[in-house]
Amino acid sequence: MIDNLFDGNQRFIEKDFKPHGEHYSKLAKGQSPKVLWIGCSDSRVPPERITCSRAGEIFVHRNIGNVVPNNDWNFATVLEYALQHLKVSDIVICGHGDCGAMKALDADNNDVYIPLWLNNARRAKQVVDAVDKPLSPQDRKRRIELENIRLQMEHLRNYPLVRRAEKEGKVSLHGLYYDPESGKLTKVI
Numbered sequence: 001m002i003d004n005l006f007d008g009n010q011r012f013i014e015k016d017f018k019p020h021g022e023h024y025s026k027l028a029k030g031q032s033p034k035v036l037w038i039g040c041s042d043s044r045v046p047p048e049r050i051t052c053s054r055a056g057e058i059f060v061h062r063n064i065g066n067v068v069p070n071n072d073w074n075f076a077t078v079l080e081y082a083l084q085h086l087k088v089s090d091i092v093i094c095g096h097g098d099c100g101a102m103k104a105l106d107a108d109n110n111d112v113y114i115p116l117w118l119n120n121a122r123r124a125k126q127v128v129d130a131v132d133k134p135l136s137p138q139d140r141k142r143r144i145e146l147e148n149i150r151l152q153m154e155h156l157r158n159y160p161l162v163r164r165a166e167k168e169g170k171v172s173l174h175g176l177y178y179d180p181e182s183g184k185l186t187k188v189i
């Protein structure tokens with residue numbers, strides 16, 4: 001498998017890096033992305049690919065379930081760097097269809113760390129549990145995925161630096177949903 005990565009890298013150099021030498025030589029000196037993308041680690045939702053963005057345009061944090069934790073230095077340092085140093089103008093939280101994390105949130109299993117991590121998203125399931133009508137399994141799954149985007153947006157606003165930047169009009173927040181069946185990205189919040 002690792003050979004595929006090196007072969008792919010060679011194709012990247014020939015088909016993208018060399019033909020766009022000016023773009024990449026600028027990037028070699030520094031980055032100034034305008035967007036912080038908080039997405040799921042799922043291999044089907046690569047932000048640059050699904051938005052046809054170029055290298056240097058999106059600052060990325062991905063984890064299981066596109067979670068915004070309030071107790072995680074990894075996430076917090078990415079957020080601080082994006083806002084205070086890169087001065088991104090937009091923050092995206094992107095959820096997606098057929099999300100394995102949201103399925104895990106809605107099922108019992110023997111994993112140790114995944115359920116603990118998903119405590120950061122548990123309220124999304126509870127909101128859907130409280131819906132007062134029968135839901136098809138498909139509808140329930142999608143609702144949890146959408147509720148999770150709303151919940152993580154709340155978590156994001158728990159950070160004083162986000163609230164401040166938003167109040168001062170320096171940053172806009174967007175909750176997006178990617179449908180792996182159609183390839184379509186839509187704004188849900």
Ligand SMILES: [Zn+2]
Pocket residue numbers: 040041042064065066096098099100101102
């Ligand atoms: Zn996912």
